[in-house]
Amino acid sequence: MDFLKSCINKKFKNDEPWKIVLKTVVASGALYGAGCLASEIRENGLGETVLAIAKKTPIIKDIIEKELAKVKSKAEEMALTSKEVLEYKVNSELPSKGVSREVLMKDLTKWEEIERSKYSRGQTSGTVYHGDRSLADFAGDVMKMFCLANPLHPSTFPFVQKMEAEVVAMTLKMFQGTSKDHCGLTTSGGTESILMAMKAYREKGYAKGIRRPEIVACVTVHAAFDKVCSKAEGSGERESRKDDHLLMPGC
Numbered sequence: 306m307d308f309l310k311s312c313i314n315k316k317f318k319n320d321e322p323w324k325i326v327l328k329t330v331v332a333s334g335a336l337y338g339a340g341c342l343a344s345e346i347r348e349n350g351l352g353e354t355v356l357a358i359a360k361k362t363p364i365i366k367d368i369i370e371k372e373l374a375k376v377k378s379k380a381e382e383m384a385l386t387s388k389e390v391l392e393y394k395v396n397s398e399l400p401s402k403g404v405s406r407e408v409l410m411k412d413l414t415k416w417e418e419i420e421r422s423k424y425s426r427g428q429t430s431g432t433v434y435h436g437d438r439s440l441a442d443f444a445g446d447v448m449k450m451f452c453l454a455n456p457l458h459p460s461t462f463p464f465v466q467k468m469e470a471e472v473v474a475m476t477l478k479m480f481q482g483t484s485k486d487h488c489g490l491t492t493s494g495g496t497e498s499i500l501m502a503m504k505a506y507r508e509k510g511y512a513k514g515i516r517r518p519e520i521v522a523c524v525t526v527h528a529a530f531d532k533v534c535s536k537a538e539g540s541g542e543r544e545s546r547k548d549d550h551l552l553m554p555g556c
Contacts, residue, residue: 499529
C-alpha cells in the first residue's frame, strides 16, 4: 500500500488540485463507460452493439427517423382510408349538442354489420376467437348486468371476485396447479397477460439472485415480449425459424 501511495504522489506531485480532480473524474467516467460497453457486448454481441452506437450518430439517426416517418405515414394512411369509414363525418371535438340515441344506434348498428361481415368470413388472425352470434348476444347481456362492476372492490362486487377466482382455479387445474402453491388473476388481453407473466418470472428470478433475466424467443414471438425487455431490467434474444415454422436455436 505504501508503495502504491508513493507512486501516486510521485505521479501527481507537480499537478494542481483541480487537475487531479479533473483527471480523476475523466478516468472514472472512462472506466464506467468501458464497463457499460463491455456489458453491452457481452449481452448483445459486438455486431449489435456497434449497430446500436451507429444508430445514435446524427447521419444514421436522421436516416432512421425519415424511414420511420414514412412507415408511420403509410400506417396512418391505411388506417384512415377505409372506404366505409370515409363515408362518415369525422368528429374531432365534443359537439355543442348531443346526438340522440336513435341516431347513434342507427350508426352503430350499421358499423357492427360492416365489421361482422369482415371477420365472419374466417380470414382474421388474433382478433375474433368465437364468432357465434348467440354467444355474443349472451356475453352482451352479461356485460350489461356487470358493466359497472370493478374487481378491485370485492366488498362492493363480491360475485365478480367469485367468478374471477373460479376462472383462475379452472385454469390452474388445466395446468396441473394447486391452490396451495399457485395463484393467478385475469387480465385485459394478450399483451397484459404476457407482461404480468414475465413480471412473475422476473420476481421469481430476483428471489434466486438473478438480476439480469433473459428471454429467448422466436423472431415471430408476440411484440409484448419486446415491451417487457424495454420496460424491465432484462434482455431479449430472438431466434430464427425454419420454413416449417420450427425454432432454430443458435442461428
